[in-house]
Amino acid sequence: MRTPTDTDISIAAARMLAQIADTESHRIKIRVDHGIVTIEGTVGTNPERKNIENNVRNLTGVQGIVNCLCIHQTPK
Numbered sequence: 001m002r003t004p005t006d007t008d009i010s011i012a013a014a015r016m017l018a019q020i021a022d023t024e025s026h027r028i029k030i031r032v033d034h035g036i037v038t039i040e041g042t043v044g045t046n047p048e049r050k051n052i053e054n055n056v057r058n059l060t061g062v063q064g065i066v067n068c069l070c071i072h073q074t075p076k
Contacts, residue, residue, distance in 0.1 A: 003061060006032040007032075008061060009037060012059045012061075020055065035061055035062060037065050037066070039052060039066070040068045041068075041069055043071060043072070044072065049067065049069045052069065053069075
């Protein structure tokens, strides 16, 4: 079995983000460099932030995570 490329990981991460119901994936950007995934953007809650990080971490080929997601809560 071949080792996933950065492009493979990026595509898998984008697909995973699209499947997470709570996530507006258009607000999240993924970059992959030598298996290190940088996640940038804005989410609504810390649990959402952690859910994204954990799901990306479990993708085949991911060597590490840099989680730069910001939490932006809308005023009630």
